[in-house]
Amino acid sequence: MSSDTTTAQEALTFADLGLSPKVLSAVTDAGYTEPTPIQAGAIPHALLGKDVLGIAQTGTGKTASFVLPMLTRLEKGRARARMPRTLILEPTRELAAQVEENFVKYGKNHKLNIALLIGGVSFDEQDKKLERGADVLIATPGRLLDHRERGKLLLNGVEILVIDEADRMLDMGFIPDIERICEMIPFTRQTLFFSATMPPEITKLTEKFLHAPVRVEVSKAASAATNITQRLVKSGSKPWDKRETLRNLIRAEDAELKNAIIFCNRKIEVSELFRSLLKYDFDAGALHGDMDQRARMQMLANFRDGKLRYLVASDVAARGLDIPDVSHVFNYDVPIHAEDYVHRIGRTGRAGRSGKSFTIATKSDTKYIDAIERLIGTKIEWHDGDLSTVVASEGEDEAPRRGKGAPRRAGRKDDSKDRGERKPRDRHAKRSEEVAPEAVRDEQPVVAEAAVADIGERRARKESIRSENTERKVSSDRNEQRAPERGDTRPQRDNNRPARHRQEDNDGTVGFGDDMPAFMRIVAKV
DNA sequence: AAAAAAG
Numbered sequence: 001m002s003s004d005t006t007t008a009q010e011a012l013t014f015a016d017l018g019l020s021p022k023v024l025s026a027v028t029d030a031g032y033t034e035p036t037p038i039q040a041g042a043i044p045h046a047l048l049g050k051d052v053l054g055i056a057q058t059g060t061g062k063t064a065s066f067v068l069p070m071l072t073r074l075e076k077g078r079a080r081a082r083m084p085r086t087l088i089l090e091p092t093r094e095l096a097a098q099v100e101e102n103f104v105k106y107g108k109n110h111k112l113n114i115a116l117l118i119g120g121v122s123f124d125e126q127d128k129k130l131e132r133g134a135d136v137l138i139a140t141p142g143r144l145l146d147h148r149e150r151g152k153l154l155l156n157g158v159e160i161l162v163i164d165e166a167d168r169m170l171d172m173g174f175i176p177d178i179e180r181i182c183e184m185i186p187f188t189r190q191t192l193f194f195s196a197t198m199p200p201e202i203t204k205l206t207e208k209f210l211h212a213p214v215r216v217e218v219s220k221a222a223s224a225a226t227n228i229t230q231r232l233v234k235s236g237s238k239p240w241d242k243r244e245t246l247r248n249l250i251r252a253e254d255a256e257l258k259n260a261i262i263f264c265n266r267k268i269e270v271s272e273l274f275r276s277l278l279k280y281d282f283d284a285g286a287l288h289g290d291m292d293q294r295a296r297m298q299m300l301a302n303f304r305d306g307k308l309r310y311l312v313a314s315d316v317a318a319r320g321l322d323i324p325d326v327s328h329v330f331n332y333d334v335p336i337h338a339e340d341y342v343h344r345i346g347r348t349g350r351a352g353r354s355g356k357s358f359t360i361a362t363k364s365d366t367k368y369i370d371a372i373e374r375l376i377g378t379k380i381e382w383h384d385g386d387l388s389t390v391v392a393s394e395g396e397d398e399a400p401r402r403g404k405g406a407p408r409r410a411g412r413k414d415d416s417k418d419r420g421e422r423k424p425r426d427r428h429a430k431r432s433e434e435v436a437p438e439a440v441r442d443e444q445p446v447v448a449e450a451a452v453a454d455i456g457e458r459r460a461r462k463e464s465i466r467s468e469n470t471e472r473k474v475s476s477d478r479n480e481q482r483a484p485e486r487g488d489t490r491p492q493r494d495n496n497r498p499a500r501h502r503q504e505d506n507d508g509t510v511g512f513g514d515d516m517p518a519f520m521r522i523v524a525k526v
Numbered sequence: 527a528a529a530a531a532a533g
Contacts, residue, residue: 092530119532142532172530265528289530315529336527364527 017043020072022109027068030105036061041216043069046192051213053206054194057346058165058319060218066162066192067102070136071110073160079113079133083157087185088138089178091168093118093293094300094321096138099164103136112136119143120293127152141169141177148184155184163209166195166202168319175201182209196319228349229356231383232369234390237362243276245360246332249383250282250310253328256356259303260328262312263344265336271489273332274312286489288314295489318343326350331359334368338375363387 014027014035035043038056046052046069056062070086079085090096100116107114115129117139126143130152137144137158147153161182163169169178182191191210195202206213235245250257262277264270267288274286285299285308303311304323311317312332318340329348335341341359348355359380361369366387373379 140531146532168530174531177531267529318529333527340528 012040014039014068017068018047018072019043019068020075022075023068023071023106026106026108027064029108032064036065037218038062038216039065039068041218042066042192042214045214045216046070046190047072049073049190051190051210052192053210053213053215054192055196055198055215055217056194057196058322062164062194063099063102063322064106066164066194067099067106070160070162071103071107071112074112074135075110079135080157081133082130082152083154084115084130084134084137085157086136086160086162087144087155087158087181088136088162088164089144089169089181090138090140091165091172091174092289092316093120093140094296094316095165096140097297098322099138103138107136114138117143117147118293120296123147123150141174141181144181145177155181156186158185158189160190160192161185162192162194164194165319166193166205167197167199170199170201175205178205179208187211227354228345229354230345230380231356231358232361232380232386233358233383234385234387235360235362236390237364239272242332242360242362243273246273246330247277247280247282249330249358249360253356253358256327257309258325258327259306259309260311260330261317261323261326261344261347262310262330262332263318263335264312264314265333267314269333270312270314274489277310277312282310283308284310284312286312287317288489289316291489315340315344318347321347323347325353327355329355329357331357334359334361334365334372336368338368338371341372342376358383361387363390 012035013033014024017035017040019027038054038060042052042054042065046066052066054062054065056065066088074085077085088096088099090099096116096118100114103112103114112135113129113132114136115126115134115138117126117130117137119140119142126147130137130147144153148155163178163182166178169175191213193206193210193213233245233249235242246262250260262273262284264273267290270286270288274284277284285303287296287299287303289296291299299308299311300321300323302308311323315335317323326348329345331341331344335344345355345357348357359369369380
C-alpha cells in the first residue's frame with residue numbers, strides 16, 4: 001500500500017446516492033455496485049433538480065449519470081400525447097440508440113414510453129410513439145426539428161433536458177439547432193449538460209442555458225488508470241502500400257489483438273479498405289455515415305458481440321460509441337485534425353484496461369503528426385523506424401510496384417468523374433494485388449471457405465482470386481450501376497445537401513485549450 | 527484532404 005491513491009470516497013455505493021428502489025434494483029441486476037466519479041458527482045444533484053454541467057470523457061459512465069436520476073424523477077407523473085416529459089439530444093444516431101438501450105436496461109422496472117427520433121428510419125413508428133406520449137425522448141437534432149415542424153411534437157412539457165456531447169455538437173455545426181431547441185423548452189426545466197471539453201463557444205452556451213449549474217469535472221479521476229501505447233508506423237503513401245502495411249501490422253499484433261477499430265479519414269476509404277480486408281480474409285465490418293441505417297446498426301452490433309474482429313470506420317465511430325474492450329486502434333490515415341486523433345485512440349484503453357494504437361504515417365503526413373504531438377505534448381514513438389527509412393515510392397508514378405510488367409496506360413489522366421467508374425489507378429492496383437470492390441463481394445464466400453493457415457497458402461489463393469477477378473471483370477463493371485443493397489458500404493447519399501451553418505473558430509484557441517483530457521498525459525514512455 | 531446530421 002504505497003502509491004495507492006484510493007480515498008474513502010470510492011467506497012460510495014449506488015445505494016448512497018438517493019436513487020429510487022426500482023432504479024437501484026435494475027442497477028444491481030446489471031452488476032454494478034459502485035458509481036464512477038461522474039455518477040457519484042452528478043446523480044445527487046440531478047436528483048435534487050439542479051442543473052448539472054458534467055465535464056467528462058466517454059467511457060466514464062457519463063450516460064448512467066443522467067439516465068439513473070432521470071428514471072427516478074420520472075416515477076412521478078405521466079406523459080401526455082405529443083408532449084414528451086424529457087428530452088435527450090445526441091450528436092449521432094448511434095449514440096442516441098445507445099442511450100435508448102440504457103433507458104431500457106435501467107428502466108426495466110418502470111413502465112415508460114421511450115421514443116427514439118433519429119434520421120435514416122421511417123417517421124411512422126416515431127410518430128406513433130410521440131402520439132402515445134413519451135416519457136423519454138432521445139433524438140438527433142435534425143430529425144427532432146423535422147418532427148416539430150410537422151406539428152407532431154410539442155416541447156413545452158419537457159421537464160428535463162439533456163444535452164450530451166456538446167463539444168461534438170459544436171464540431172458538427174449543431175449549435176444553432178441546439179439553441180433553437182433550447183428556446184422551445186420552458187426555462188423552468190432542469191438541464192443536464194455534458195461535454196468532454198469546454199471550448200469558449202460551449203462555455204457561452206452553458207451561460208445562456210444553464211441556471212446555477214453544479215459543475216462536475218472528472219476527466220482526471222476517470223482516466224487515471226488509462227494506458228494507451230501509441231506508435232507511428234511508416235508506410236509508402238499509395239493505397240496498396242498502406243493496406244499492406246496495415247495487414248502486416250495486424251498480423252504481427254495477432255496474439256495480443258482481441259478486436260480493433262481501424263479509422264479512415266474518408267467514407268470512400270472505409271468502403272475500399274473494408275472490401276480489401278475481406279478479400280484477405282480478415283473478419284471485418286464497416287461503419288460510416290452514408291451507409292444504410294440498418295447496415296450501420298448491424299455492423300455495430302456484430303462488432304460489439306464479437307462476431308466481427310475488425311471495424312473499419314470513419315470518425316462517426318471516433319467518439320462516444322460504447323464499444324467495450326477494444327484492444328487496438330489503427331489509424332489507417334493520420335487524422336487531419338489533431339483532436340480527432342485523441343478521440344480515436346481513446347476508443348481503446350478504456351475502463352482501466354491497457355490498449356494499443358498504431359497510426360500509419362506517410363511522408364505527406366508529417367505536418368499532421370507534428371500537430372498531434374504538439375497537442376498531446378509528447379513525441380510518439382516509431383514502431384519500426386521512421387519515415388526516413390521508408391522504401392521510396394514517393395518519386396515513382398502510379399505503376400504498381402509488384403505488378404511485374406504491367407503496361408503503362410497511355411491516357412492516364414484520370415478523366416472518370418467521381419461516381420460512375422473506378423479510377424484507372426485502381427484497375428492497376430487490382431491487377432497487382434487488389435480487387436474491384438464488387439468482385440470482392442462476389443467471391444467472398446468462396447474465399448471464406450478455405451482454411452487460412454500459412455502465407456504460402458494465402459499466396460496461392462491470391463493467385464486464384466486474381467485470375468478469377470479478371471474473368472469477372474465484365475460483369476462486375478456492369479454491376480457498377482446497380483442500386484445499393486442493404487449491407488452495401490459504399491457511400492450512398494450525395495453530399496449535396498445544403499451546407500448547414502458552421503460555427504467558426506475565431507478566438508485562436510487550439511485543440512483542448514486548458515481542458516486537455518488527462519488520459520493524454522499518460523502516453524507511451526518514449 | 528473529412529465526417530457528421532433532415533429528406
